[in-house]
Amino acid sequence: MAAADPELVAIAEAFALPGPVTAIAPLGNGNVNDTYRVDTASGESFVLQRLNTAVFAEPELVMANLQVLSAHAQQRPLAGQRWEVPRVIHHRHSGQPWLKAGGEFWRLTSFVNDAVTLDAIASPAQAMQVGRGLGLFHNLISDLPADQLADTLPGFHITPTYLAAYDQILQSSQLQPCERAGWCKAFIAARRGLATVLETAKAEGRLLLRPIHGDPKVNNVMLCAQTGVAVSLVDLDTVKPGLVHYDIGDCLRSACNPAGEEAPPGDPIHFDLDLCQAVLEGYLGAARACLSEVDIDHIFAAVRLISFELGLRFFSDHLAGDIYFRCQRPGHNLERALVQFKLTESIEAQEQAIRTIVEGLR
Ligand code: GN1
Ligand code: MG
Numbered sequence: 001m002a003a004a005d006p007e008l009v010a011i012a013e014a015f016a017l018p019g020p021v022t023a024i025a026p027l028g029n030g031n032v033n034d035t036y037r038v039d040t041a042s043g044e045s046f047v048l049q050r051l052n053t054a055v056f057a058e059p060e061l062v063m064a065n066l067q068v069l070s071a072h073a074q075q076r077p078l079a080g081q082r083w084e085v086p087r088v089i090h091h092r093h094s095g096q097p098w099l100k101a102g103g104e105f106w107r108l109t110s111f112v113n114d115a116v117t118l119d120a121i122a123s124p125a126q127a128m129q130v131g132r133g134l135g136l137f138h139n140l141i142s143d144l145p146a147d148q149l150a151d152t153l154p155g156f157h158i159t160p161t162y163l164a165a166y167d168q169i170l171q172s173s174q175l176q177p178c179e180r181a182g183w184c185k186a187f188i189a190a191r192r193g194l195a196t197v198l199e200t201a202k203a204e205g206r207l208l209l210r211p212i213h214g215d216p217k218v219n220n221v222m223l224c225a226q227t228g229v230a231v232s233l234v235d236l237d238t239v240k241p242g243l244v245h246y247d248i249g250d251c252l253r254s255a256c257n258p259a260g261e262e263a264p265p266g267d268p269i270h271f272d273l274d275l276c277q278a279v280l281e282g283y284l285g286a287a288r289a290c291l292s293e294v295d296i297d298h299i300f301a302a303v304r305l306i307s308f309e310l311g312l313r314f315f316s317d318h319l320a321g322d323i324y325f326r327c328q329r330p331g332h333n334l335e336r337a338l339v340q341f342k343l344t345e346s347i348e349a350q351e352q353a354i355r356t357i358v359e360g361l362r
Pocket of ligand 1: 029214215261
């Protein structure tokens with residue numbers, strides 16, 4: 001194994017670890033923060049992250065939310081089932097839940113042992129667990145007052161705001177027009193009227209603000225390595241007040257796309273109804289009591305909207321020169337946008353079937 005980067009070791013060891021670091025390696029494939037797994041001589045592992053402060057302008061608030069969540073979870077153990085909320089590890093000397101060094105913001109949390117994540121779902125049983133994981137999480141935070149959580153990312157999942165930003169970027173973008181970008185522009189233009197569906201329901205008091213995860217895509221749900229049951233939701237930076245629909249939509253758009261959100265150009269993209277049925281069974285089995293009838297009414301709108309919204313966010317970032325989502329190659333965000341727009345088309349084409357699934361589980 002390659003020797004661990006000494007700078008990273010020094011950063012990790014600034015936190016109150018139970019023993020010296022034995023290995024550090026990149027973990028996962030997040031689009032925003034940099035994430036590493038840290039192993040220590042004690043046998044315990046941790047997650048070290050450099051927060052992207054261009055995205056999270058007030059990372060201290062992110063940490064404050066994480067601590068509110070951990071404290072809440074400790075008072076609310078899920079009887080009889082394994083469920084973990086990552087713990088925040090403090091700086092050895094300052095006692096702060098972060099390390100600020102050279103303009104960078106680092107934090108360390110506990111690692112969920114004996115668990116795996118998937119980038120795309122392969123079976124309804126996995127989909128059921130992903131849905132159940134989100135449902136347990138919503139259940140857990142349903143009695144956490146939203147006003148105890150700061151808004152760490154204003155505008156996050158507010159689709160009309162993304163649309164307004166897109167309109168601006170479109171005017172100033174230096175990118176050469178191409179056929180695929182033209183297709184995306186037409187796709188967005190035909191769906192502008194969609195953008196307000198959840199925000200209008202919120203403004204009219206039909207949907208209520210409450211704590212949400214914000215990013216419950218498939219690979220943020222940890223499944224027990226032995227049994228496959230969901231045991232944790234990780235990536236808690238976007239836990240903040242919102243609509244549960246952002247989460248439900250995000251989970252469905254991610255879990256019911258068997259090709260995955262990084263599918264290569266040209267791969268067929270479809271929204272899988274069997275996986276949708278399984279995700280919603282798992283989700284509602286755990287969270288139905290936290291939802292109103294009006295919440296259920298908006299599930300179809302949510303999955304359609306969040307797929308569209310993520311496509312819009314990727315496409316806007318492509319036009320802006322890839323400044324938000326980390327890219328592996330030129331055009332990567334355009335490819336990602338196309339995947340989400342194709343998924344949106346598939347969701348639209350199956351609207352009745354999706355609504356029927358929801359009604360069957362109401
Ligand atoms: C970003 O960094 P990551 O991969 O956890 C993004 C999500 C998107 C996701 C798409 C704060 O999450 O909203 O759904 O990429 N997070 C933020 O993969 O913008
Ligand atoms: Mg995330």
